[in-house]
Amino acid sequence: MLDLTTKKIVERKALKINPAKTCQPIGAMYAALGVHACLPHSHGSQGCCSYHRMQLTRHFKEPIMASTSAFTEGASVFGGGANLKTAVKNIFELYKPDIIAVHTTCLSETIGDDCKTMIFQVEADVPEGKHVIHASTPSYVGSHITGFSNMVTAFITYLSVNSGVKNGKINMLPGFVQPGDMREIKRILSVMEIDNILFPDTSGVLDSPMTGSFEMYPLGGTKVEDIIDAGNSDLSLALGSYSAQAAAIELEKKCKVPMKTLSTPIGIEATDRLITELALLTHKAVPYSVEEERGQLVDLMLDSQGYFNGKKVAIYGDPDTVIGLTEFVISLGMIPKYVITGTPGDAFKREVDAILAKNDIEGSEVKAASDLFELHQWMKNEPVDLLMGNTHGKFIARAEDVPFVRVGFPILDRYAHQYFSIVGYKGSVRLIEMMLNAILDKIDRTCPEEDFELVM
Numbered sequence: 108m109l110d111l112t113t114k115k116i117v118e119r120k121a122l123k124i125n126p127a128k129t130c131q132p133i134g135a136m137y138a139a140l141g142v143h144a145c146l147p148h149s150h151g152s153q154g155c156c157s158y159h160r161m162q163l164t165r166h167f168k169e170p171i172m173a174s175t176s177a178f179t180e181g182a183s184v185f186g187g188g189a190n191l192k193t194a195v196k197n198i199f200e201l202y203k204p205d206i207i208a209v210h211t212t213c214l215s216e217t218i219g220d221d222c223k224t225m226i227f228q229v230e231a232d233v234p235e236g237k238h239v240i241h242a243s244t245p246s247y248v249g250s251h252i253t254g255f256s257n258m259v260t261a262f263i264t265y266l267s268v269n270s271g272v273k274n275g276k277i278n279m280l281p282g283f284v285q286p287g288d289m290r291e292i293k294r295i296l297s298v299m300e301i302d303n304i305l306f307p308d309t310s311g312v313l314d315s316p317m318t319g320s321f322e323m324y325p326l327g328g329t330k331v332e333d334i335i336d337a338g339n340s341d342l343s344l345a346l347g348s349y350s351a352q353a354a355a356i357e358l359e360k361k362c363k364v365p366m367k368t369l370s371t372p373i374g375i376e377a378t379d380r381l382i383t384e385l386a387l388l389t390h391k392a393v394p395y396s397v398e399e400e401r402g403q404l405v406d407l408m409l410d411s412q413g414y415f416n417g418k419k420v421a422i423y424g425d426p427d428t429v430i431g432l433t434e435f436v437i438s439l440g441m442i443p444k445y446v447i448t449g450t451p452g453d454a455f456k457r458e459v460d461a462i463l464a465k466n467d468i469e470g471s472e473v474k475a476a477s478d479l480f481e482l483h484q485w486m487k488n489e490p491v492d493l494l495m496g497n498t499h500g501k502f503i504a505r506a507e508d509v510p511f512v513r514v515g516f517p518i519l520d521r522y523a524h525q526y527f528s529i530v531g532y533k534g535s536v537r538l539i540e541m542m543l544n545a546i547l548d549k550i551d552r553t554c555p556e557e558d559f560e561l562v563m
C-alpha cells in the first residue's frame with residue numbers, strides 16, 4: 108500500500124506518480140453519451156476503446172456502448188481512413204444511431220490522421236438526417252476534462268445553427284458533472300420556469316432504470332435538434348471554466364449567442380450566484396421552494412459548524428469540481444490546506460487563489476498538473492482532518508487514517524453515487540452529510556471509551 112511514501116519531497120519535472128486525471132477520450136466518450144441516440148466512436152486501437160468503456164462502466168455500473176476503428180499494424184502505419192469508412196457504414200447499418208461522435212486517440216493523433224477530411228469523405232455512407240462529427244482528443248496533452256470540453260465544443264461546431272429566429276431559451280452547459288447533477292440543474296430550471304437546452308445531458312442515459320429489455324439508446328440525452336437549435340438561444344450559461352466555457356465561446360463565435368461563465372454550483376455561494384443570475388435573466392421572483400432549500404442548507408451549516416470550523420481539508424480531482432468544493436468548505440469554516448488537480452492550466456491556480464484571498468486564507472498549497480503522490484507527501488509533513496476526491500485517494504486515506512469523502516470522477520468502489528447530486532442547495536446538504544459522517548465515524552472509531560457518545 109502507500110505506507111512507504113516518503114516525507115522527504117524531491118523535485119520532479121517529468122515524472123507523474125498517481126496522476127489526478129485520466130485520458131482525454133474518456134471525457135469525450137462521456138460527453139457523447141449525453142446526446143440522445145449517439146454512439147461514441149474511438150478512432151484508434153481496440154485497447155484504448157476497451158479501457159475507456161471499462162473505466163466509465165466501473166464508475167456508472169452501466170454497460171457503456173462505443174465502437175472503435177480497431178487499428179492494427181496497417182492502419183497504424185498508413186492511416187485509419189479506410190477503417191473509419193468501414194466503421195461508419197457498419198455502425199449505421201447495425202446499430203442505427205442518430206449520430207456518431209468520433210474522438211481520436213494518442214495513436215491516430217500521432218500518425219496525423221485528418222478526421223475532418225475523413226468524415227467529409229464518408230458523407231455518402233451517412234444516411235439522410237444522420238450525422239457524424241469528430242473531436243481531436245490526444246491524450247498526451249490535457250486530461251479527460253479537456254476531452255469532454257473538446258467533444259462538447261465539436262458538437263456545436265458541427266451542428267449548431269443560427270437560423271435568425273430566436274427560440275427564447277437559454278443554453279445551460281453543465282460541464283463534467285454526474286447524471287444526478289444534471290437532473291438537479293434541470294429541476295432548478297423547471298422550478299424557476301426557465302425554458303432551456305441542457306447540453307450534454309447524461310441523465311436518463313447513465314442512470315437509466317432497469318426495464319427488463321435492453322435499450323441500445325436509453326430515453327435520455329440532449330436531442331440533436333436541440334443542439335442545432337442552441338444557435339438560436341438568448342444566452343449560454345457555462346458552469347465551469349474548464350469543462351463548459353469553451354463550448355459557450357464557440358456558440359458565441361459561430362451563432363452570436365452571448366455567453367456567461369459561472370462556477371460549478373457547488374455550495375451556498377456558487378448556487379446563490381446561479382439562482383441570482385437566473386432570476387435576473389428571466390425577471391422572475393425566486394420561488395419559495397428554492398428559498399426553502401437554501402434555508403435548510405443554512406440551518407444544517409449552523410448545526411454542524413462545530414465539527415468543521417478550523418479543520419484542515421485536502422481536495423483533489425477535476426478543476427471545476429475542486430474549485431467549487433474549495434469555496435464550499437471555506438463557507439463551512441474549514442481551511443483548504445491542499446488543493447490540486449491533475450488537469451493542466453493556469454486558470455485553476457488563479458481561481459482557487461482568488462477564493463483563498465477573498466477569505467483571507469494563507470498558507471495553502473494550490474497546484475494544477477499535480478499528482479496524488481505529491482499530495483500524500485504534503486499530508487505526511489502536515490496532516491489534514493479530511494480528504495475529499497475520487498476513489499484513487501482511498502489508499503492515502505487508509506495509510507494516514509484520515510476521514511475520506513468520495514466525490515468527483517471516478518468513483519469505482521462505491522455504488523449509487525450517480526443518482527445523487529452535489530450541486531445546488533440540495534447537493535450541498537448531501538455533501539455536508541457525507542463529510543460529517545466521515546468525520547463522526549472516525550471520532551466513534553478512535554475516541555476513548557468514556558467519550559463514546561450516543562448523541563453527537
Ligand code: SF4
Nearest residue numbers: 130155158212213246
Ligand atoms: S494510448 Fe492514449 S488514448 Fe489510448 S488509453 Fe492510452 S492514454 Fe488513452
